[in-house]
Amino acid sequence: MRIFFTHLNYFIILVISCFFFFITPSTSLDTLTGTQILTTNQTLLSKNQTFALGFFRGSNTNYYLGIWYNNINPQTIVWVANRDNPIETSTGYLKIGDNGNFVLLNSSGNPAWSSNQTHAKNPVLQLLDTGNLVLKDSSDKTNNNYLWQSFDYPTDTMLPGMKIGWNLDTGTEKYLTSWKVTGEDPSSGDYTLKIDYHGLPETFFWRNQTIICRSGPWNGERFSGHPAMKDNTDGLKFNFTYDDHGVSYSFSVTRPSLLSRIIVTSDTDGVFQRYMWIQGRWNKFCYLPADQCDEYGVCGPYGVCDKNASPVCTCMEGFRPKNQEAWNLRDGSDGCVRNTDLNCLTDKFLHLENMKLPETNSVFMNKSMTLDECGSLCKRNCSCTAYANIDIRNGGSGCVMWIGQLFDMSVYSTDGQDLYVRLAAADIxxxxxxxxxxxxxxxxxxxxxxxxxxxxxxxxxxxxxxxxxxxxxxxxxxxxxxxxxxxxxxxxxxxxxxxRNMDDLELPMFDFDTLMMATNNFSIDNKLGEGGFGSVYRGRLIEGQEIAVKRLSEDSGQGIEEFKNEVKLIVKLQHRNLVRLLGCCIKKNEKMLVYEYMENRGLDSILFDKSESRVLLDWERRFNIIYGIARGLLYLHQDSRFRIIHRDLKISNILLDSEMIPKISDFGMARIFDKDQTQAKTLRVVGTYGYMSPEYAMDGNFSVKSDVFSFGVMVLEIITGKKNREFYSDNDELNLLGNVWRHWHEGTALTLLDPSIGNSYTEAEVVRCIHIGLLCVQEHAEDRPTMSSVILMLSSETPSLPNPKTPGFSIKKNHPKTESSSSSVNQVTVTMLDAR
CATH class of the missing domain: 1.10.287 (Helix Hairpins)
Structure with missing residues (x-):
């Protein structure tokens, strides 16, 4: 009997459908009227077919009503109606109800989800090219008089024109909530992006009831804690408004063809992510948290986080660590305390530049005051601990004053904001x-x-x-x-x-016995690999943290100077594409470095592996690895406190974490440049043959362009899956660079693509990457692009790239396979090869 009624229900739905005007997948209609229904195998398309409305299946086989980009593969969903009330079978449908709303019905004809009730006489549902699904009265000729719109009920994605924030007149809030499992389960997840309207409004990122990070307040141009997201950046314009009626944040695109979205996700790679669709793929342009300083309150009250410092937590002048013992262990969560108690009559103010302003939910603000008036008011108010401008445009305007502790501050190299902190006169x-x-x-x-x-x-x-x-x-x-x-x-x-002595390095020193215990007495079973300077072992500390221990051999070429150089350099560098140094150990002739453990080890162990493990590197992962290396190298060359020349970039020095995110390692040969220094010369050439640029190998000249050459070699190795120095064509004359150069001119470069990639690639993207690789390995340094140009070429719609010139080759038949080298400048032969 139950089976009979199930079939009867399904039959009734089919019969009803026959009396309605069906919307088929091939139709371009963007409107659903009261006499139509939308079934699970049909879609509604926006006017220009930018977006589609229809049903999709989650990993749990349930059906959801959602909106996605129509012509983008893989499917990118931007809104889900019934995310927490899925339909269990494929016999559900969407229709406009009797109450002027639209309703999603399951196979039994019962509502699974519905919009708000309206009083429209002739309601119609329309999907706009903005991705906004609107319900309106067809008799109302006002284009934007919507009775209901999906933009008022965002899920995990923010599109251009959508607003999040508060309507204080109605007490309603719009915010983003992540999927439970990204790409699989669209039900409401644990992560949210909300705006706090108290005090000076700013955005907060939450995991359930815990704050993950915050944006800092809006300063007229950007959020003070997110300097990378500037107005009019990358074709985007941002808008943040607040008054007595509410607060809202939105963005728009300056070019109609530009597709951009912001999502809140449960991924480990940033709770907040902004993407742009460029050259057939989604490119991630920014994300939060991006580094340790984005973590909420990491340095405690009055503490300042500096991602370029080591340790990252510092105390302002006039303050000291509250818990010195924890501070020495790089735990700054207890923050800082004043050296001298305040005296209201004699206190002065410390001027701090390029700051992320402290948390602002309990501050005083006045939009009409000048900075001088703000300072005078703060001076007279003995409870005022700091002040700043609200808006930094046109010389600054408005006043924000903090009463009490200053919390969650950071300092940037550029694009921060001025902050004035109250100090005792004695400390000044x-x-x-x-x-x-x-x-x-x-x-x-x-x-x-x-x-x-x-x-x-x-x-x-x-x-x-x-x-x-x-x-x-x-x-x-x-x-x-x-x-x-x-x-x-x-x-x-x-x-x-x-x-300086090693004691001045401000880096935790591990006890030798601790590392011996962690690595099981440096057991062969714990050995991860061996290089020119010693062996690397996997270990586990007593508290459970996994580490990688680089144990330098006594007869290695890396002496105490190289060891100190690597420690002093990497301890000051903080970037997601650089391996993180946790500490070091020195005991008699033993020198060891302790790094974060990389679950997928070195890129060479997968890329050059002849077994099936190489198939893990599909094209998307290879491109992300190339892009990640480029970002790390850009940080070394341009964005860090120092200009760093690595001098030994190679595939084996690229490590992969559990998410296959690449991290540059091994800074033993790196050198610091002044910001205005362009190149240097050495009489002792160190590095690895096959990756060294001609000017470095021949004359000892090195610069950022010598690193660019090494990067270009790696790009071509990642694409082809072949080593530069061990690959030869049939005529036994060319190395990998020469072979790629010849195929490039013959128009057959795609034949060099690693067969293990399969068909997961886009031809145009592969050709572009080969093109970029050849630009990077050009013989003359001045012809090679900078890493900032490489990033632009990899991630933006560049109409055309310059033609590459002849690469610089290090060719020699039957040369040895020794990886590392340390030699005088006249021991390397670099020749030229003209492409046929």
Whole structure:
């Protein structure tokens, strides 16, 4: 009997459908009227066919009504109606109900979801080219007088024109909520993006009831805690408004053809992500949290997070760590405390630049005040701890004042905001005294040097008078000034040489026994690999954290200087595409570095593996690896506090974490450049043959362009799955670069694509990457692009790229397969090859 009624219900639905005007997948209609229904095998298309409305199946086989981009593959869903009330079978349908709303019915004819009730006489449902699904009265000629719209009920995605925030007149809130499982289960997840309208409004990212990170308040151009998302950036324009009636945030595109979306996701790669559709794929342009300083309150009250510092948490002038022991262990969550109690009458203000403003949900604000008026008001109010402008445009305007603790602050190299913090006058004075002391110290060193010079001149004069007399004079001079020479001149020389002890590195030192226990006495079973400088072991600390221990061999080429160089460099670098150094260990002849553990080990272990594991690297993953390496290299060359030249970039120095995110490692050969320095020269060429640029291998000249050459070699190796120095064509004359160059000119470059990729690639994207790789390996450094240009070429719609010139080749038949090299500059042969 139950089976009979089930078939009867299904039959009734089919019969009813026959009396309605059906909407088929091939139709371009964008409107559903009261005499039509939409079944699970049909779609509604927007006027220009940008978006589609229809049913899709989740991983749980349930059916959901949603909106997605019509011509984008894979399917990208931007809105779900019944995310928490799915239909279990394919016999559901959508129709306009009797109450002027539209309703989603299941196979039994019962409502599974519906819109708000309206009083429309002739309601119609229309899908707009903005991705907005609207319900309106067909007799109403006003284009934007909607009775209901999906933009008022966002799910996980924010589209251009959509607003999130608060309507304070009605008390309603619009916010984003992640899927339960990204790409699989669209039901409401744990992550949300909401705007807090209290005080000076700003956005917060939550996981259930826990704040993950915050944007900082809007300063007229951008959120102060998200400097990368500027107005009019990448074809986007942002809008943030707030008044007594509400607060809202939205964005628009300046080019109609540009597709962009913002999502909140449960992915580990950022709760907040902004994508743009470029060259047939979604490109991620920004995300939060992007680094440790984006984590909410990581440095506690009055603490300031600096992603370019090590450790990242610092205390402002006039403050000290509240918990010094935890601070030494790089836990800054307890924050900082004042060195001196405030005295309202004598307090002064410390000017901080490029700041992410402290949390603003309980501040005083006045949009009409100037900064001077704000400062005067804060000075008179003894409870005021800091002040700043609300709007930074046109010289700044408005006043925001903090009462009480300052929480969740960060400092940036550029694009932050000015903040004025109240300090005791004694702390301001001590700061100036310290500066004066340094000035006096510098003057003393200068005078000491002058005295020494005059002394040497005198010695030379005495020498000319006679050797015996001069010897006596020198002996007397040294004898009389021995203490002065040892205590003043020698230390000054040591200071000017910047030769610091390991204790000055501000990096946790691991005990040798701890690392022995973690690696099971450096067991062969824990060995991850071996390089030119020693072995790497997997380990697990007592608290459960997995680590990778790089144990330098006693006879390795990396001595104490290279070891200190790697530690001093990498400890100051913070980027998601650079491997993170956790600490080091020195015991007699033992030198060890402790890194975060990379679950997928080195890229070479997969890329050059002849087994089936290489199929893990489909084209999308390879492109993401190329893009990630490029971003890490851009950070080294341009965005970090120092300009770093790596000098030993190669596939084996690219590590992959559990999400296959690439991380650049091994900074033992890296060098720091001044910001205005372009190149340097060395008499000792170090690196790996096959990756070294011609000017470096031949003449010892290195620059950012020598790293670009190495990057280009890696790009071509990632695309082809072949090693540069071990690949030869049939004529046994060409290395990989030469073979790619020849095929490029013959128009057959795609034949070099690694067969294990299968058919998962886009031809245009592969050709573009080969093109970029060849531009990077051009013989002359000045012809190669910078990494900022490479990023642009990889991620934007560049109409055309310059034609590559002849690559620089390091060719030699039957050359040895030794990976690392350390040689004089005249031991490498670099030749040229003209493509046929």
């Amino acid at each position: 004075g001590s700061t100036n005294s310290n500066k004066n002391h340094r000035v006096v110290q510098a003057i003393s060193i200068t005078l000491t040097a002058l005295v020494l010079v005059f002394g040497l001149v005198a010695i030379c004069y005495l020498w000319k008078k006679g050797k015996q007399r001069s010897r006596a004079a020198i002996s007397g001079f040294v004898h009389r000034n021995h203490d002065w020479l040892m205590n003043e001149v020698v230390p000054s020389r040591r200071y000017l040489g910047d030769e």
